[in-house]
Amino acid sequence: MARVVLEKVRKEFNGAEVVHATDLDIKNKEFLVLVGPSGCGKSTTLRMIAGLEEISGGKLYIGDQLVNDVPPKDRDIAMVFQNYALYPHWNVYDNMSFALKLKKMPKAEIYEKVKKAVELLGLEDLLKRKPSQLSGGQRQRVALGRAIVREPQVFLMDEPLSNLDAKLRVQMRAELKKLHNSLQTTTIYVTHDQTEAMTMGDRLVVLNKGRIQQVDTPLLLYNHPNNMFVAGFIGSPAMNFLRCKLIKEQGGFSLINGDLKLNIDKEKVTVKMQGFIQKDVVLGIRPEDIVDADTNGVLNNGSNIVRAEVEVMEPMGSETFVWVQICGRSIIAKAPSNTCASVGKSLRLAVDMSKAHLFDPDTEENISLS
């Protein structure tokens, strides 16, 4: 168990900077998730921590030790790979005990440690099997077991669940979380799947184009995104964006786009917004904050009611996502599963402007955060 600190850590490939100077302080026992679209530098960052990629600049500490030039084997880390990366020529027991054998640990002790991990992961009957005789889920468990027996200071996981089918992924997600709760080992987890990130991480690091966009707890990221990228990346279905003009009237601030007019709550007005009066801004609103007005008593009485034609309905069982046309843009709204909406018909929607975000269209920065 250890703290991991990145100070201005950079990575260049052939002169192109793929990870820009990154500062990150990963606390002891924390489950930190690096999340972002492919090519955002999350795996490269993880591989730099592992020592599999050279660091082009900056300092990396594991525990209190500067490890920039320490080879992977001496960093006291364990890594779980997307493709499991099991040794195909050895059976499960040999795969899991390899690292301990290299440490020249006595055989009896190795046996005890492997046994403990095997019981924890439910692999008792598979010890003599080779990786080719295991299912995807079993292979993933063996890969986890190989990491666990090491009792390392830090676990590094590079998209460990992305090769599993959807059902197994959800199951393993919970198991990994449980495992972390019982082992309390600092874990750095890379994924491109925002649901996985939200559900697993104590804190999330959202990356894009080699830069950290925001580091926060899942809920803070969801409710207070720093910029349009984070707002659009976190949450499923994604946040709706609509370009509007910000105007100031006697009644307060409003957003206008054609016939659409939405009033902004007084308490939502920030100093930054003052600079955008009579200018374009981007309204960001999550699907669950645009609701079928007829089924929502509270918002139905509000002033922010929009009429729009339904394009597509996506029933999810517990709720229904409704695609509508507003100001020429497809917008997703959320309705209860018993909604009266139907394709082609007009629907009254209530917009909860207390949950809305406004973004600077040029810098994409959130200007509605106080």
Place this chain on the structure above:
Amino acid sequence: MSTPAGTNRAFKTVYSCLEYLAVAIIVLIFFVPIAWIVLTAFKPSQDVYTLKLFFTPTLANFRAIFSYPLDFGPYLLNSFIVTTATLVIGIPISLFAAYSLSRFKIAGKQGLLFWILSTQFIPPVIIALPFFILFRNLGLLDTRISLIIVNLCIIIPFAIWLIKGFLDGIPTDIEEAALIDGCSRFGVLTRIIVALAKPGILTATVFCFVLSWNEFMFPLILSRQNATTLPVALMLLNAEKGVIWEQMAAAGIVLVIPSVILVLLVRKHFVQGLTLGALD
């Protein structure tokens, strides 16, 4: 009257018969000389020029080639020593080189690879004279060392390319897992890569064995008596009275046997998959 399905089936039968026929012809073409050699090797000398398939087999020809005056024993030993040393030195060197070329960033790697390959473009006879002069100046003419050096020059470029092809197909994350588990680069190579690339390494070994074992021109030019290998020694049987076919055939069998045994031993590895289900 045959249905279309029946026609189809008939066509398939004819087709597979033709296939077997073609294979049989090819096998026959390859097999007849070998069969002829085997028969001849066991024939008494008076039967050699007959086409008899039934005769009293004798080991006299084998005895003759391993006793005075032919005495092929030392030549066979030379062949063994030269080939074994070539493989023992050449295959690990090729493996290291192939691994480096497959995994590491090396300035001018493409050029280097082409250069290694280009050594194979040169007809051996062109470099025979330079080698002769080189070894003469070094005092290495008619020594096994000179033959080992020449054989290494022949097999290493070939083995590097062959093994590199196999290594390129092995996913790097297995190596990375081993690096994190506590292996050094050398450990990764000996514990992981050798096991995973076994089919490739064995294939290279067999090909290099055959190249080195059958090499004729260089031993002919570089050796006189002490380092002469078996293929060159076969020439001794082209004597004043003409070719002694029965003994030539016996020596030919002796020459072929090691290759056959080696191929039989490693045959199953040729078909073995590379990653063995480590990933899907």
